[in-house]
Amino acid sequence: MVAVRLPAENRNPIRTRLLPECSPRGYGGHMSSQVTSPALRQGLNARQAETVQNLMAAGLAELRAVGHEALTIRTVAQRAGVSPATAYTYLSSKNHLFAELFWRHLNEGADGAPAGSGATERLQATVRALTARIVAEPELAAAVTPALLGSDPDVARLRLRIGGEFYARFEAALAGPRPAGEPADPAVLGVLVLTFTGALLQAGMGLLTYDQIADRLVSAVEVIMRGNE
Amino acid sequence: MVAVRLPAENRNPIRTRLLPECSPRGYGGHMSSQVTSPALRQGLNARQAETVQNLMAAGLAELRAVGHEALTIRTVAQRAGVSPATAYTYLSSKNHLFAELFWRHLNEGADGAPAGSGATERLQATVRALTARIVAEPELAAAVTPALLGSDPDVARLRLRIGGEFYARFEAALAGPRPAGEPADPAVLGVLVLTFTGALLQAGMGLLTYDQIADRLVSAVEVIMRGNE
DNA sequence: ATAGTGACTGGACACATGTCCGCCCGGCGG
DNA sequence: CCGCCGGGCGGACATGTGTCCAGTCACTAT
Numbered sequence: 050m051v052a053v054r055l056p057a058e059n060r061n062p063i064r065t066r067l068l069p070e071c072s073p074r075g076y077g078g079h080m081s082s083q084v085t086s087p088a089l090r091q092g093l094n095a096r097q098a099e100t101v102q103n104l105m106a107a108g109l110a111e112l113r114a115v116g117h118e119a120l121t122i123r124t125v126a127q128r129a130g131v132s133p134a135t136a137y138t139y140l141s142s143k144n145h146l147f148a149e150l151f152w153r154h155l156n157e158g159a160d161g162a163p164a165g166s167g168a169t170e171r172l173q174a175t176v177r178a179l180t181a182r183i184v185a186e187p188e189l190a191a192a193v194t195p196a197l198l199g200s201d202p203d204v205a206r207l208r209l210r211i212g213g214e215f216y217a218r219f220e221a222a223l224a225g226p227r228p229a230g231e232p233a234d235p236a237v238l239g240v241l242v243l244t245f246t247g248a249l250l251q252a253g254m255g256l257l258t259y260d261q262i263a264d265r266l267v268s269a270v271e272v273i274m275r276g277n278e
Numbered sequence: 279m280v281a282v283r284l285p286a287e288n289r290n291p292i293r294t295r296l297l298p299e300c301s302p303r304g305y306g307g308h309m310s311s312q313v314t315s316p317a318l319r320q321g322l323n324a325r326q327a328e329t330v331q332n333l334m335a336a337g338l339a340e341l342r343a344v345g346h347e348a349l350t351i352r353t354v355a356q357r358a359g360v361s362p363a364t365a366y367t368y369l370s371s372k373n374h375l376f377a378e379l380f381w382r383h384l385n386e387g388a389d390g391a392p393a394g395s396g397a398t399e400r401l402q403a404t405v406r407a408l409t410a411r412i413v414a415e416p417e418l419a420a421a422v423t424p425a426l427l428g429s430d431p432d433v434a435r436l437r438l439r440i441g442g443e444f445y446a447r448f449e450a451a452l453a454g455p456r457p458a459g460e461p462a463d464p465a466v467l468g469v470l471v472l473t474f475t476g477a478l479l480q481a482g483m484g485l486l487t488y489d490q491i492a493d494r495l496v497s498a499v500e501v502i503m504r505g506n507e
Numbered sequence: 508a509t510a511g512t513g514a515c516t517g518g519a520c521a522c523a524t525g526t527c528c529g530c531c532c533g534g535c536g537g
Numbered sequence: 538c539c540g541c542c543g544g545g546c547g548g549a550c551a552t553g554t555g556t557c558c559a560g561t562c563a564c565t566a567t
Contacts (some may be wrong), residue, residue, distance in 0.1 A: 246476040
């Protein structure tokens with residue numbers, strides 16, 4: 050950890066790595082031509098956006114090819130056709146790369162809120178959808194669990210977003226379809242999120258395979274909801 | 279990660295780091311004079327056991343003093359008064375140190391199985407006891423979460439033990455006092471363990487403070503048990 | 508007393524990580 | 538056409554990690 054070398058006040062003036070918001074999620078209007086309203090894209094111009102795009106694609110490819118342990122920012126940079134120095138201007142660390150990739154991966158596949166008559170049913174659908182999404186990139190899943198525990202500020206930012214996303218999805222499923230669902234019980238919601246993250250942790254540790262966690266979680270939802278509507 | 283450099287077949291012939299079982303747990307007979315029945319202590323003789331003891335104490339002290347990010351095996355070795363090379367004969371990595379310290383810490387404080395009339399009550403007592411134990415060494419808690427995700431074989435060993443310990447404690451609380459408790463429902467048990475590890479993960483990420491997790495978990499137990507006896 | 512055993516040592520090694528800095532060069536405004 | 542601006546480059550650096558090996562020294566058995 051080099052980050053400890055300096056007392057954290059005279060380093061990194063404000064330089065949080067800037068990456069385009071760019072979640073290709075839902076409203077597909079503003080990402081058509083790559084240059085529309087550059088100011089909205091977190092201050093990245095077209096050239097920079099392309100570099101970032103290359104880095105992300107290369108990161109995923111490298112991850113699939115050699116796994117998260119052997120991957121280094123330098124090999125990713127090479128695969129993306131940029132220099133390591135350039136890569137480091139966008140990615141503060143390996144952990145940051147993994148977190149960013151995971152965030153993007155999570156937000157692909159535009160699953161609308163699950164419809165269904167009962168909360169349990171909707172929650173189980175949500176759980177299945179999420180785990181399916183995660184299981185689709187096993188190496189990414191294995192990489193992101195330790196990565197999200199890093200102390201890097203860019204990681205912290207992503208971690209909040211990812212946690213919030215889980216929370217939002219479970220809340221949507223618990224409360225029911227939009228116009229007038231019942232309000233979600235925060236205690237129940239909390240347990241659901243805790244259980245889900247617990248499953249991810251156990252999978253990350255190798256105590257559960259990613260195949261098992263879907264079934265475990267479906268069963269968990271049933272147990273939890275048994276006394277709660 | 280140097281562990282990847284060689285294909286893992288011609289390194290470490292069998293040399294899993296040996297540490298004394300030594301959990302000062304319960305039956306306090308066999309650890310009085312430091313030399314009784316050396317064979318039982320995982321093949322460590324008195325001198326080695328003392329070195330290990332020094333390393334563990336130094337590790338904990340260093341952890342408290344500078345935190346887990348700044349700690350290195352070399353500083354721990356120095357504090358323990360041994361050379362880094364020696365430290366590495368017992369500790370395969372920083373992660374291994376943290377896992378070992380956590381395991382020992384968890385097994386101090388000889389809390390017997392919680393008595394109580396209802397399963398919910400016993401589970402809440404268990405949850406409180408565990409989190410209190412963990413919160414007693416916040417730096418250790420912060421260190422162990424990422425550490426347990428490591429790929430080091432020594433870490434894997436500890437991780438299984440720690441997971442098993444959690445499982446056992448929840449099972450004991452769920453099933454009730456020894457001679458004739460009702461058998462624990464494995465689905466409920468599974469949810470409890472997932473929720474607990476989820477809470478640890480969230481605390482490790484900084485989404486929850488370690489102070490909050492006790493309350494969250496007590497509430498979680500109530501929610502989970504609401505429909506299950 | 509002597510030789511041997513084995514824990515510990517010192518120090519160099521092969522990587523990896525993230526930072527810094529001077530330079531290049533292509534596009535854009537004058 | 539010229540000059541600047543700024544993204545990207547090359548490469549050295551400081552630091553950390555885990556490994557390896559020849560050598561030392563106290564204890565032990567003969």
